[in-house]
Each structure stands twice: as structure tokens, then as C-alpha cells.
Amino acid sequence: MDPRAFSRTAAPAAALALLVLVGGTGCTGGDTGVRGTPGAVGLRDPYFPKLGNGGYDVRHYDLTLDYDPAGDRLKGTAEITARATQDLSAFHLDLRGMTVEGATVDGVKAAANRAGGELTVRPRDDIDKGAEFRTVIRYSGTPETIIGPDKSEEGWLPTEDGGLAVGEPTGSSAWFPGNHHPSDKATYDIEVTVPKGLKAVSNGELTGERTSGGRTTFAWHEAQPMASYLATLAVGDFRVTSSRTPAGLPVLTAVDPAVAKDSAALLGRIPEVMEWGAKNFGPYPFSSTGAIVVPTDEVGYALETQSRPVFPVDQFDEETLVHEIAHQWFGNSVSPASWQDVWLNESFATYAEWLWMEDVHGTPVRKPFDAAFADDANWAFPPADPPGEEDLFGGPVYQRGAMVLHKVRQAVGDETFFSVVRGWAAKYGHSNATTDDFVTYVEVETGQDLTELWDVWLYGDKKPARP
CATH class of the missing domain: 1.10.390.10 (Neutral Protease Domain 2)
Structure with missing residues (x-):
């Protein structure tokens, strides 16, 4: 972040024994003798003790989103693949606002209860320690803009023609459920449907684009582990440009047309900064790079969102570009274990x-x-x-x-x-x-x-x- 703008079915016991011996996964029923306990609420971060949750480790997020800018309404399905780190009878996800319409665990309906920013999911059967399980949450509503401890805005920021998601330190919980602590990094697939004519830009590589019925769907894939506060989504009338650095690294930039002229020259220097960074810090840790540049009134700070930093045009200067690209090594690849770090x-x-x-x-x-x-x-x-x-x-x-x-x-x-x-x-x-x-x-x-x-x-x- 740039600091200059201001000072986140029952199985027999014998069968279960065999399943454990061969490293099986999934939920188990009450007849197995497994008695799980709920995962912890929060990870006791020194600054945000209720942020994140215990009992599991997320491996992958698959988000399917549909956004209507006219009504500022977001409809989402989050498929979360995780591994249990204890025997689980229930677990928690961080989610601010939104209406939860249903939940399943490994394809079976699960109870889902809200209390503030915590969503408690109770599967029909306990989950074994070490098991990989898949949770699907369906939700919708108007995503929140969160006022951070330093009075900055994060979460979902509505814009004139769309919206912008920025999440440091806790804001990502405003637009998708998850384990929103930097210590639990995961890979991502983010598919976003918006009105035809608008663009939806996120992290990683664009893997698909299709238009049907007056709406366009963009599919993004981030193959390298990412802390959730580094996930971004920008919806609007962007000019999107793809190129490559001399070393062959894909560069994708998305610029609001209102600020395209003012940002063009510096965007052209991204390959130069990338080459300099690799020389000083070692091989670039991700599979693409780029930038998202928006008008000044849409966000009050630059942010190192993974592989594609976000900049308000008044802070899109040479030093800030270097700052946010350097974060790709320090902060994004090497991430803090807690917010104290x-x-x-x-x-x-x-x-x-x-x-x-x-x-x-x-x-x-x-x-x-x-x-x-x-x-x-x-x-x-x-x-x-x-x-x-x-x-x-x-x-x-x-x-x-x-x-x-x-x-x-x-x-x-x-x-x-x-x-x-x-x-x-x-x-x-x-x-x-x-x-x-x-x-x-x-x-x-x-x-x-x-x-x-x-x-x-x-x-x-x-x-x-x-x-």
C-alpha cells in the first residue's frame, strides 16, 4: 500500500480405519467414533483477533460472481476447497453483510448461521483431520464499503460505472466469504459477469471471455498462492491492453478512459521496472504483471493487489509504481504471518x-x-x-x-x-x-x-x- 494518502452417511468403524490408513478424505458420520469440535473463531492476530478462522486451511477459491452496477447488487457462489487441520464439527468463514442463501459441504446441505461478520457452517457429518472438503456458499446483496481503523475506505467501493474491490487489511470479506487472514493463502479462479460493454478485471491471467444475452463473463485465474486481502475486482468502462515484457512476461493493464492520457507514459515503463526488480530481488514470483488505473475519487490510495496493483491517477507516479511492484516480492509472495509483521x-x-x-x-x-x-x-x-x-x-x-x-x-x-x-x-x-x-x-x-x-x-x- 502507498502510505501517502493517509497516516482488511455413517460408515463402519473398520471402514473408517481403512480410510484413515490410506489417507482418505471427506466427512464421516457419528457411527465412526470421530467427534469433531468447532474450529476457532479468529486466529488471534495481534491487531485483528477475530480475523481468519481456525480448524482448516484453504487451498482454492472458485468464485462465480454476477454484478449489476445499476443497483449495486452482487450475486455470488463461492466454492472453497480446504483441508481440515483438526476434526471439525463446524467451522467459520469471514463475510460482511450480504444475504447467505444456502450452503453445502461436499455436496450435502449444511446449516449456515450468521453472527456479525462471522458465518458458521455446520456440515451434516463431522470432517476428519487431514480431510480435504469442498464448501459452497451462495450469497447476494449490496457489498459493503468498510471504513478501516485509519479511516480509509476498503471492501467494495461503488464507482460511476461499476465497482472496485480492495481489501487491505480486512475488506475482502465484503465481497466473498473466506478465511480472510494473510496466513491462509490460496489459489483463485474468479469468474465475473457484468453488463455487455463493461470490463471485469481481476488477478492473474484472463482465461476466458464470452458474451450472451447482453452480459459478458470474464474468467480470471491466479495460479500462485494469494492472501485474500490482495484479491481485487474492478468493474467498469476500462481500456484493457495486453503486451509482454522483453523476457516474455504477460502485462495486462486496465485504465479508465478518463485517465488514459495521463497514465500512458508510465504504464509503458512497467517492463523497465520489472527488469530492475528482478535484478535486485530475484526472479519475479508471479506469472503476469500489470496495473489498474482509476480516477482519483474512486480510491484514496494505491494498493499492491497481486500481479495487478491498483492506482488512483493522482498517485500513479514513478516512485509509487516501483513501490507497488516491489510488493509483488515483499508482501505478496513473502506475506506477513500476522498483521504485526x-x-x-x-x-x-x-x-x-x-x-x-x-x-x-x-x-x-x-x-x-x-x-x-x-x-x-x-x-x-x-x-x-x-x-x-x-x-x-x-x-x-x-x-x-x-x-x-x-x-x-x-x-x-x-x-x-x-x-x-x-x-x-x-x-x-x-x-x-x-x-x-x-x-x-x-x-x-x-x-x-x-x-x-x-x-x-x-x-x-x-x-x-x-x-
Whole structure:
């Protein structure tokens, strides 16, 4: 995210034993002796304790959506493939608003009850630990715009000719049910039907487009694991352009016609930024790239939605483009284990801006470092420990976090530092990492004890003497 706009049937017991021995999956009945318990409500995230749910791990989302901009109505079917991590008698999904019209588990009708943002699903039979199961939720309604802790808008943002879905940190629960915590990443298929003449743009690759009865359906596939807050959907009158980088990577951009002229030149530089990113951070972790550019009044910030960042045109500048593309490595591929670890996303993306300015424009990293150091607002709290959820995207998370990385670079030298950066992106790619993981990785890979550096720059409460 760009910080400059503001400071988420009964089976015999013997048969069950054989099923377990051969690694079978599915629900089991009461005669088996299995007695499941409900999965936890929330994952006890330090900032959003009720976000996400326990007892299962989502493998894939298959979303079939139909959106009517005239009435701002969304009709959806979410097919969620997951693996049980305990014996389950019930489990929860995060879903804000909307009317749930029915639920099944492995093709059998299941009870579904709402309580606030939690949807409780109780299958007819318990689900064995280790079993893969398929839940289908049918729902409809007007998706909500959620006001985040920092007063920014997320979730579903209605626009003049459609809508825009952005989800950091909790907003994705406004438009589809799921396990909406960054620690539970999954692959996605998103099929969206809209009035003919409009476009529906999402993550990954466009795998199909068909028109019938005055409506057009767009099918998108994201093959790499994605945290749900990085899922996006943009519906509107977009100019969609497909091309490839010199290395052959597909580039798909979607631009509102009202801002096409103002964004054309910078969109043309995406291949240049991609090449620079791969040189510094290692191989690009996804199978496509691109951007979605919209008018300023549609969203108040840029966001690193996976493979296709979203930009309001007033923030579609060179540094922000670099920032959001850098997030594809840091935040999207290497994702935070909890929201307390979000500084790992933003520090790398901010430091990428500094590196770009140094490499491309000859501005030494020392210059933005000194400016960030001089700003007392960046010392309001340690980057790895914001005092509250409203500070999750505060200046220290970005600017002081980037200062931490520069101090590491100074301590270990350029060659070792960039080796660590590329190694970090490779080791934790397509998974999740904690602050402790990062600290340990740096010290193991460099062979240095950097306790004093962490104590002062990452965890310290006071601004140190000028370095």
C-alpha cells in the first residue's frame, strides 16, 4: 500500500480405519467414533483477533460472481476447497453483510448461521483431520464499503460505472466469504459477469471471455498462492491492453478512459521496472504483471493487489509504481504471518523506492534516509510494534522500516546485503514469514550478531543519535 494518502452417511468403524490408513478424505458420520469440535473463531492476530478462522486451511477459491452496477447488487457462489487441520464439527468463514442463501459441504446441505461478520457452517457429518472438503456458499446483496481503523475506505467501493474491490487489511470479506487472514493463502479462479460493454478485471491471467444475452463473463485465474486481502475486482468502462515484457512476461493493464492520457507514459515503463526488480530481488514470483488505473475519487490510495496493483491517477507516479511492484516480492509472495509483521512488506517496498532513485536518477539512498531520520513522526513507535491497528500503516512502518534495511546494508556491505534480499525472497516465497524469521535469516546468512542494530532501529522506543 502507498502510505501517502493517509497516516482488511455413517460408515463402519473398520471402514473408517481403512480410510484413515490410506489417507482418505471427506466427512464421516457419528457411527465412526470421530467427534469433531468447532474450529476457532479468529486466529488471534495481534491487531485483528477475530480475523481468519481456525480448524482448516484453504487451498482454492472458485468464485462465480454476477454484478449489476445499476443497483449495486452482487450475486455470488463461492466454492472453497480446504483441508481440515483438526476434526471439525463446524467451522467459520469471514463475510460482511450480504444475504447467505444456502450452503453445502461436499455436496450435502449444511446449516449456515450468521453472527456479525462471522458465518458458521455446520456440515451434516463431522470432517476428519487431514480431510480435504469442498464448501459452497451462495450469497447476494449490496457489498459493503468498510471504513478501516485509519479511516480509509476498503471492501467494495461503488464507482460511476461499476465497482472496485480492495481489501487491505480486512475488506475482502465484503465481497466473498473466506478465511480472510494473510496466513491462509490460496489459489483463485474468479469468474465475473457484468453488463455487455463493461470490463471485469481481476488477478492473474484472463482465461476466458464470452458474451450472451447482453452480459459478458470474464474468467480470471491466479495460479500462485494469494492472501485474500490482495484479491481485487474492478468493474467498469476500462481500456484493457495486453503486451509482454522483453523476457516474455504477460502485462495486462486496465485504465479508465478518463485517465488514459495521463497514465500512458508510465504504464509503458512497467517492463523497465520489472527488469530492475528482478535484478535486485530475484526472479519475479508471479506469472503476469500489470496495473489498474482509476480516477482519483474512486480510491484514496494505491494498493499492491497481486500481479495487478491498483492506482488512483493522482498517485500513479514513478516512485509509487516501483513501490507497488516491489510488493509483488515483499508482501505478496513473502506475506506477513500476522498483521504485526506488515513492516516487512512496507519497509522493502519503501526501500525499493530509495534504491530506484539511486540506480535510475543518481540520488544516493543516504538522502531519503536522512530525510526520514529527521522526521520525528517516524519515531512515534517501533516499526515492528505499532501501538494500535489505526497505526498499522503509519510512517514508522514505512520510513523507519526502510531505515532498518539500510542499517543492515551498512553493517554487512552491499554484496552480502543484496544476496540476503534475494535469498529472503526465495526462501519464503509463496509463504508467510514473521519478524523473528527475518532477524534470524539475516544473522544466519551474514554470520553477524546484529542485536544492537535490532534493539535500536527495529525495536527501540527512542530516536538514536544522528548516524
